[in-house]
Amino acid sequence: MFHSLLIFVRYNKENEVKEGKHMEQRKILILTGNFGMGHRCVAEAIRQQLAAMHTHAQIQVLDLMDALFPNSSALLYRGFAQMVHHCPSLYNQLNRITGRCSTLPMQSWIADKMKELLKDAEIVVSTFPLCAQFAAMYKRKYHASIALYTYITDIGAQDEWIVPDTDLYFVGAQETKLDLLYKGVAPHSIHVCGIPVRQDFLHPMRQAHSGKTEILLMGGGLGLLPSAEDCLSVLSRCDSMHVTVITGKNQALYDTLRVKYPEITVIGYTEQVAQYMQRADVLVTKSGGATTFEAIHSETPLYILQPFLVQEFANARYIEQHRIGCVAWKKSQTIAQDILALAQDSPRLHEMKRNMHALKQSWEEICPVVAYNSRREPTAS
Numbered sequence: 001m002f003h004s005l006l007i008f009v010r011y012n013k014e015n016e017v018k019e020g021k022h023m024e025q026r027k028i029l030i031l032t033g034n035f036g037m038g039h040r041c042v043a044e045a046i047r048q049q050l051a052a053m054h055t056h057a058q059i060q061v062l063d064l065m066d067a068l069f070p071n072s073s074a075l076l077y078r079g080f081a082q083m084v085h086h087c088p089s090l091y092n093q094l095n096r097i098t099g100r101c102s103t104l105p106m107q108s109w110i111a112d113k114m115k116e117l118l119k120d121a122e123i124v125v126s127t128f129p130l131c132a133q134f135a136a137m138y139k140r141k142y143h144a145s146i147a148l149y150t151y152i153t154d155i156g157a158q159d160e161w162i163v164p165d166t167d168l169y170f171v172g173a174q175e176t177k178l179d180l181l182y183k184g185v186a187p188h189s190i191h192v193c194g195i196p197v198r199q200d201f202l203h204p205m206r207q208a209h210s211g212k213t214e215i216l217l218m219g220g221g222l223g224l225l226p227s228a229e230d231c232l233s234v235l236s237r238c239d240s241m242h243v244t245v246i247t248g249k250n251q252a253l254y255d256t257l258r259v260k261y262p263e264i265t266v267i268g269y270t271e272q273v274a275q276y277m278q279r280a281d282v283l284v285t286k287s288g289g290a291t292t293f294e295a296i297h298s299e300t301p302l303y304i305l306q307p308f309l310v311q312e313f314a315n316a317r318y319i320e321q322h323r324i325g326c327v328a329w330k331k332s333q334t335i336a337q338d339i340l341a342l343a344q345d346s347p348r349l350h351e352m353k354r355n356m357h358a359l360k361q362s363w364e365e366i367c368p369v370v371a372y373n374s375r376r377e378p379t380a381s
Helices: 001-024 036-053 064-068 073-086 089-101 108-118 129-143 174-182 228-236 251-260 273-279 291-297 311-323 335-343 348-360 368-376
Strands: 027-032 057-065 123-126 147-151 170-171 191-192 213-218 243-246 263-267 282-285 300-303 324-327
Touching: 027 036, 027 129, 036 057, 036 291, 036 368, 057 064, 064 108, 064 129, 108 129, 108 300, 123 129, 123 368, 129 147, 170 174, 170 348, 170 368, 174 191, 213 273, 213 335, 228 243, 228 335, 243 273, 251 263, 251 273, 273 291, 282 291, 291 311, 291 348, 300 311, 300 335, 335 348
Parallel strands: 027 057, 027 123, 123 147, 147 170, 170 191, 213 243, 213 282, 243 263, 282 300, 300 324
Antiparallel strands: none
């Protein structure tokens, strides 16, 4: 009897080890698109999180536009950048139209291509709406059992994010969850976990600086800094301030600022954004979702330049309502004075930092693998 019991225990232990190894080795595909840097930054943040927690998992980040349309994706991305830069109102209008569109062209062809791309994947994570829509086409056509998880990369849950056959939504805020609930998404399908940030933002360490008040200006991956040049001359002449500008991939802006404002530090594209952000006393930027949550993790108060893209308005309202920054809702001649006033208001800055810290404590600690494993666990009777 005792011998039989030992055999039974050993058999179950071996199966537990095998099952655990299988859980670790599952294939996870993270789909994104290069429509601004935010979606790619979130995809990379998820990859880093999963790689740190599940060392044997096969994790791949895939630019879906490059994979599906290799000969035209570069042109598509350049067109997007030009439209956002020069015709934001057209972008907003197209965004509203596509959000209401219930059908997409070439569905059968796309589903077939997705079948090739998603081969052997157990978990598919999307950080861009079109990626989720294409993955859902594959699921429907082939009755695939893959788990489809969507990370919404802004506070506002526009209609295009809501895709049938999505198993779970990971969102940044309670406001996003309420928006999804209003639009018919089931409560158990939503996790409020903050918008993911890369590992170097997770453990902020105040960086040594010049002793002056540090103001950091960033325009996102496209280097967009509308109205910022109007106030740089004022900020650069303030002896108690040190100004750093990150222009991203906007080479023309980089060249202009280097010549025009030799007193400020101008940085182009850099992988050291976390260090610059953690050193800053105030971050002046646009209200992108990824940038907002990078600032929250860094506990760096925000000054938001006038929002002009549809998704930025909800982000800006979130920043204002949670008292983690200020928003310039309209173009104004007093932006420089407003930034200086905020930078010199220590009690207000401390309150913003406390509010950022409190927001971080409110988020769920969950990742796609944990969610996937949980759905397969038997429920208690």
